[in-house]
Amino acid sequence: MQEENERVKKTGKMERYDLIVVGAGPGGSTAALTAAEAGMKVLVLERSRYPAEKNAGGFALSSKAWRDFPFIRDMELPSMRRGTQCVAHFLSPPPEMEERFCIASGVSRRAGYPEAREFFTVTMLRREFDRFLADRAVEAGAELRFTSLVTGLVKDADNITSVVLEGGDEIRAPVVIGADGVMSATARLAGLREKWRPDEVISACAVDYSASRERLDDVVHEANFQAYFGPGMGGNYLMSYADCIHIGGPGVTNSLISRVSRTRIKPARELLETIQAPPVQRLLRAVDAVPREFHVHCVPWKDSMSEDIYAGGLMLVGDAAGLPEPLWAEGVWQAMYSGRLAAQVAQEAIGEGDVSAAYLARYLDRLRDSPVAQEFIGGAQLRQLFEVLGDPQAAGEMTEMVVDLTVNMFMSGQEPKAQTVARAVPILMENLPVLMKLLGIYLPMIQEGGGELPPPLAALGGMDALFGAAGGEEPEP
Ligand SMILES: Cc1cc2nc3c(=O)[nH]c(=O)nc-3n(C[C@H](O)[C@H](O)[C@H](O)COP(=O)(O)OP(=O)(O)OC[C@H]3O[C@@H](n4cnc5c(N)ncnc54)[C@H](O)[C@@H]3O)c2cc1C
Structure with missing residues (x-):
């Protein structure tokens, strides 16, 4: 790749694609897969050395994804654990923090589509899932370059026309999809947003543990998502994968601004309090859990859907567009859904020879009509x-x-x-x-x-x- 870039510099020829996708997370890879399957020449630029390098932990993917993305129905990843039960634990106040009551629930027979009547979520590690999606995009014909940090966008009078990489290489495409996550450089460079307001973003911290697969099968089985609530502690969650556990929160429960107003601005301390709660400790001991990593990330957490998510030649998807839903900040399905919509609109725009902001506004229209927007009702x-x-x-x-x-x-x-x-x-x-x-x-x-x-x-x-x-x-x- 380096050689190719050097060759381009020497010959003075600028590389050209139909579509450039910035970021190989769930949003970027789904956009690239959709566009490549439609026959477009697609380039994905990812700053990391491999997919999900920053997301060391795992996540829960809801059954919506199995409804909407047939290509994941056969997905088999080593870390996967299916969740047919979820559990909410309500604890007494600190320092006791013992179980006061607990609700374990199976799926509802009233759920609106078949997969939702079978399971809630499948939990898995991001590095496996993001790799799976990126591989599908590459198999479909997209070109994926790692260690490629996008630092600039070039614009003509109306539209973005190319991206600039760290080091100065410029690559052209009539449409760019910004799938570069919560700190989106493309949103900033396109002038759509300087940064999130404090009430639009949260910090989520988590501790990951390795654990015994057999013990987890016995003790947790398919209750892969459990939440812990208690007076003064907001809410933390515990997810189990095939052979590991992830305890996260409490950023997901309060925006930074409300935390500041309640002077509870130490999310890591609240997380540690929950981890030390006796029922959590008993579970960790029962599955031979050993801590292996602590991490903190930001997630957009808005109570309404963003509108400033496109410009001439550019569309934002997933976290870059602020799409995680307003309860648990679930955002992977949203990233995939918006990535697919943006790629479809890109294909139509290029076909019509019109990549102006006025044309790409149909991306926002389709998103507004989609289940992604419905998640923001209430x-x-x-x-x-x-x-x-x-x-x-x-x-x-x-x-x-x-x-x-x-x-x-x-x-x-x-x-x-x-x-x-x-x-x-x-x-x-x-x-x-x-x-x-x-x-x-x-x-x-x-x-x-x-x-x-x-x-x-x-x-x-x-x-x-x-x-x-x-x-x-x-x-x-
Ligand atoms: C602790 C935590 C737990 C979560 N749990 C869940 C969960 O259980 N279920 C769920 O659905 N969601 C969960 N989320 C939210 C979810 O992680 C995000 O909504 C999702 O990752 C968004 O996907 P994306 O593709 O938009 O962005 P990302 O996954 O952030 O991908 C963006 C990609 O762009 C790359 N990039 C960034 N800038 C550049 C640049 N300038 N040039 C090139 N590449 C760049 C990054 O390296 C990254 O690979 C969680 C979030 C956190 C922080």
Whole structure:
């Protein structure tokens, strides 16, 4: 490759492609695969030495990806663990942090497509998954160059016309897809965004462990995603792969700005608190877990979909476009989906001989009509949900309410049943404020999504009567 670049410099010929993709993450490789399959001459420029060099850890890919991308249906990677159960643990406050209650749930039979009725996610290591996707793109005919840092974009009067690599080499293409992640240089160089606002990005830290595959099969089995909540700790998650574990958070639960306002700005300390919680320690011991890596990354975390994601000759996809969804910041499927859409629009634009911003606006239109945009419905409310869960008092009240209801309604053999069951109504009445808080989050979401209010609530006068004109606000006492 070096020789080829030297030859180009000497002969003065500039390399030309139909499409340049910056970044070989899930978004970039899916864009390259789509474009190469359509017969385009595609170049992928990746700054790292191999795919996912920066993403040492693993992730969970939801069943949506199996619905939407047939080429992953046969994917077999050594680190894969299928998740047919997810578990939420609610802990008592520090320093005790013992299990107060725990919900383990299988998939819902009401889920809207067959794969979602079979499994939630498959967990796996990014270095295997990103390599798998990059290999598919190369097999389809895309050219992939590693150690190629894009440092500049060249523009004519209206459109981006080429990219510039560190070292000065310039490569031309009528369309560039910026799939270069959360710190996107292409977004900045194209003048679309200087940087994320503090409330649009989070830092997520994680510890990775190697563990015994056999023990994980026995102890965790297919409960590959578990979350830990507790008064004052937001929420952390534990993912299990075939032979390793990843414990992450708590950045995913609060934007930097809300953390600052609550003076909880030490995400690593909160993560370590969770790791030290006795139930987590028991699980780690049971699977012979040995820590091997600590890492911190940023992820975009927006409550609405970005609009400034294209310019003449350029489209942004995945994290570069701010597309992770607003609850757990899941972003791999979003990157793949947007990468495919952008490549399709690039092909059409080149076919029509019009790569202007006005033409590429159809990328945003298609994204708006897609399930990626639907994930943002109720985004603002979802943020509030984490604010409630992260509030020590509200989280504590909710936890104790569920414990009281569960024990008194059917789990207790300690007292006569008629006595304990009679406590249910007072328990619910005492907890009305926190229940209303939760309703105030979920009902506006239902309405924003075009859904009908449940008849009993509609009969009480609807959102305005229940929560005030703005919805989501607490009722007058
Ligand atoms: C700790 C953590 C856990 C997560 N867990 C999940 C999860 O479980 N499930 C999920 O769906 N999502 C998860 N996410 C989010 C997910 O990682 C991202 O949304 C996803 O990686 C976005 O893909 P992408 O292709 O847009 O960008 P990236 O995966 O970031 O890829 C961008 C690529 O561009 C390259 N690049 C950057 N700049 C340049 C440049 N100037 N020139 C050349 N190359 C460049 C980078 O090296 C990188 O390879 C998690 C994120 C974090 C931080």
